[in-house]
Amino acid sequence: MSEIIVKKAEYSDVPQIAEIERDCIPQPWSEAAFAAALEDKKAVTLAAFCGSVLCGFVTGVYLLDxxxxxSVAVSDEYRKKGIAKRLLEEFFSSLPNGVNSVGLEVRESNMPAIKLYEKTGFERVGLRKNFYQSPSENAVLMTKNLKD
Ligand SMILES: CC(C)(COP(=O)(O)OP(=O)(O)OC[C@H]1O[C@@H](n2cnc3c(N)ncnc32)[C@H](O)[C@@H]1OP(=O)(O)O)[C@@H](O)C(=O)NCCC(=O)NCCS
Structure with a gap:
């Protein structure tokens, strides 16, 4: 496998990002939503490339601390190679100094994602009943303290 390069996503990356999202997230963001995130100064979207192939991405936003x-997702054929972990680590590094913690919600049944988040320092801090639709499912709330 070629070296993995992670960089800030550009507009030309949006179709591939949205395609990965559609392939693996039950209620995916549209291309327009990803394009809007690129325009938002407080949003961070990073893309992972294996050679010329966009194989994963992470997108998030910060406000105050x-x-x-x-969302974080990696194409099926590139999974279990450390790409999501790398994307998350670069996401944390890209945040301004004043940001102290990172939060997220994840479907209770999504064990690969929960394991990934635990591996990168997130802890379970709560449960939101029936937070997701189609199918209905509880959300596990997780937080990572960046100042540990
Ligand atoms: C969750 C997901 C992003 C993980 O991507 P990945 O690149 O395969 O993850 P990594 O290779 O970086 O794995 C890092 C750690 O996560 C955990 N992990 C990843 N996939 C796992 C799996 N299938 N089963 C159990 N643990 C898993 C492991 O602890 C792993 O560390 P290890 O390899 O040292 O054991 C990927 O499975 C995916 O895209 N899933 C669909 C989208 C999704 O559910 N996103 C999250 C919701 S927003």
Whole structure:
């Protein structure tokens, strides 16, 4: 496998990002939503490339001292190679100094994602009953303290 390069996403990356999202997230963001995130100065979207192939991304936003991750996903054939972990680590590094914590919600049944978040320092801090629709499911709330 070629070296993985992670960089700030550009408009030309949006179709591939939205395609990965559609392939693996039950209620995916549209291309327009990803394009709007690129225009938002407080949003961070990073893309991982294996050679010329965009194989994963992370998108999130920060406000004052906290950040939220909206989505992280890696194409099926590139999984379990450390790409999501790398994307999250670069997301944390890209945040301004004043951001102290990162939060997210994840479907209770999504074990690969929960394991990934635990591996990168997130802790379970709550449960939001029936937060997700289609299918209805509880959300696990997780937080990572960046100042540990
Ligand atoms: C969750 C997801 C992003 C992980 O991507 P990935 O690149 O395969 O993850 P990594 O290779 O970086 O794995 C890092 C750690 O996460 C955990 N992990 C990842 N996939 C796992 C799996 N299938 N089962 C159990 N643990 C898993 C492991 O702890 C792993 O560390 P290890 O390899 O040292 O054991 C990927 O499975 C995916 O895109 N899923 C669909 C989208 C999704 O559910 N996103 C999250 C919701 S927003």
């Amino acid at each position: 906290t950040a939220d991750i909206y």
